Amino acid sequence: MVKSTLLNLRHITKTYPGVVALDRVSFDLLAGEVHALCGENGAGKSTLMNVLSGNQQPDRGEIILGGEAVVLPNQKKAQEAGIGIVYQEKSLVSELSVADNVFAGIQPCNTWGFIDRQALFAKTQDLLERLRLTTIHPQQLVSTLSPGKQQMVEIAKALAQEPNILILDEPTAALSDDDTSVVFDIVRDLKAKGVGIIYISHRMHEIFKIGDRVTVLKDGKFQGLHNTQDTNVDEIIRLMVGRDLQDLNYQDHFQSDVVLQVKDLDGEGFSDISFSLHRGEILGLAGLVGAGRTELARAIFGIDKNKTGTIKINDESVRIRHPQDAIQFGLGYLPEHRKEQGLFLDMSVVENVVSTNLDVGDSGKIWMDTAEMRRVADHFVEKLDIRTPSINQKVVYLSGGNQQKIVLGKWLLRKPDILIVDEPTHGIDVGAKSEIYRLFNELSASGTAILMISSELTELIGLCDRILVMSHGELMASIDRPDFSEEEIIQYSSGLKRMP
């Protein structure tokens, strides 16, 4: 049977200042197929989907839907054209019912213009039954559902408009194996009904389990298109990786003494984690979104308190129940989201830099030493090369790279023995990135141990002495520098392999 073509993207190009996000990428989708889209972070998958869902306009190229070239100026137009999308981020209102979420904005109305509750619930029930999600009740509040069930509701919501093209962006990132198989069942049903599905995932086995074809992108460029039957995991990974390593200059500052030892640590989102961190070492922590890396870091730093296991610092067992405890023990934590968790945006550079130094329990200081604060801030602005017109500038006006350097400066001021950094170069430009790498090398030279969580394999491979890989909350592997390979790390992080 010849399947009809639903969608054709031709030579799509999209540039942002300084980056070519998509470079003449073509992509097509047939009715009743699952077309997987692969690539590392920054390969252009999200941009391509944003173009298709009307959130972004391509600079050049054509979108052909059902044989006709179309322009999708916004999300609503894309929906009307039959494109449904399930985003990685949650889009549900948790204090509303399932039905209200599924039919948000398109609730059935009665003749008076009011929402027809009965019709709404009936339609939702009908849709849920078609998806075989009979354990979800239309009147249930979304907040009472498990994350897995919420993800099903997200999918139901996308299907409420009966799209013939469905985009699933990492739909299983936060799901258990059972829930994942429910999602797969839904995908197979939709396929049978002739819906075309674009499936974005980092998980190789999923792609090979339900994908018919797979397109690989790298650095915004098309790398290859294969039938999943005619290819294998290794070939796909080979196409994804091999990005040029930026000039990172690995430096060996590894010292033999252990500064942090974590043993049998269990907590929300991870279990049975044991590893040790040495003085002067940069230890990478690789894994997919939802692998439990940030949760592990937050537990070690005392933000999340529910954990069992032992943490030893300089060979002494410690209990860390508040970030303040962690700071006293010589830890620092550069959080994943600098604007939400790292910075005081409406405050000045100097106020931000000294923020970790206010609550030093042991110093017993009462009075602010403004002159000293300014001196310290001046010192860091110079040392970290933070580009700001003045140390009185509010940090909200600074660029991402400079903001990140300020968060780093906060911690350098404490001279930590152990610095945990979570996605330290996320969303900052290439120049600022290499400066941050340089600072990490300087820190490890001075004896600081760094635990570096990153989704960019190139930077982990470029900087680290060792790399730990997590998947589904468990430690899969610990790889030493001579054995680093992107292919291996990807296999461990997608749960395909585990080190004995």
Added chain:
Amino acid sequence: MKINSNIWQDRVVTLSATILVLVVVSSIIWQGQFANLDNLSLVLLNLSIDAIVAVGMMVLLISGSFDLSVGSVVAFAGGLAAYLMYYWGVFVPVAILVSLAACLLIGLVNGALVAYVGINPLIQTLAMMGIVRGLALMVSGSGIQNLPDGFNALGQSQFMGFQSPVWYMLIVVVIFSFLVRRTIFFRRYYYIGGNEKAALLSGIRVKKMKVYSFMLASALAGLAGIILSARLGAAMPTAGQGMELRVITAVILGGASLLGGQGKIMGALLGTIFMGLVANIMILARISGYWQQIILGIILIVAVATDIIMKRRGTSPR
């Protein structure tokens, strides 16, 4: 860019200037009535209680919170002290200390439930406003008069042309203005109000600090209530009614933001002075009491709207 380049972005400066203009214009219009020491002394006396409460409220707003129960605490504190002195003959300083301790306890309950249980401050302090008003009625019934002379003297003596509450107000403002500007302890409230998550990750014990701020606000409200009873020579169960809105208005006029992270103690004083002056001018101008409420409401809206519009231009006043 726009850093400290313009002193007119500082609310303390703009508000001082506005107050100066009001004083000059009123002095010209109501020469005899306004610009004499008796009237100005009375204006200050009338706003002194509000100003003491406003200092605690300012600290709360800096940390991104607020307290609606302060008006009730004012009545309760005066009532409890009066009750102890009048019915039990408790020694004046002891009665005052017991009353202040009770207020600290109210603040502790507010703070603990907001910080550790996670009740919204609006709900928590609204409920506490009702509870404490009830307590105030219990201790002072229909009012307690004939308080000890030693107690009344605390609120009724004169010094350099001003009655003592004005001096208490100045002492509280000067002390807290200094502490908030200079101590690490109070500086943390700016960080908590600026970004609570980042404050936690920077090692600030956010929950504890929140409890302390509610205790401070209640204690200052209690102090204000005791001073008010001494000044009137009586404890009234209706004292401080509607005060919470007046004080929050004054504090926001004085440069605080409901989002937190902004404000100065001097701003709380100036905001209260501004409100007191407007009230005085409206009396001199024979504007009815109903209009006074309407005009104060409009002033608050205008002040906040200006603030938002200035922010949108990226030149937020500090």
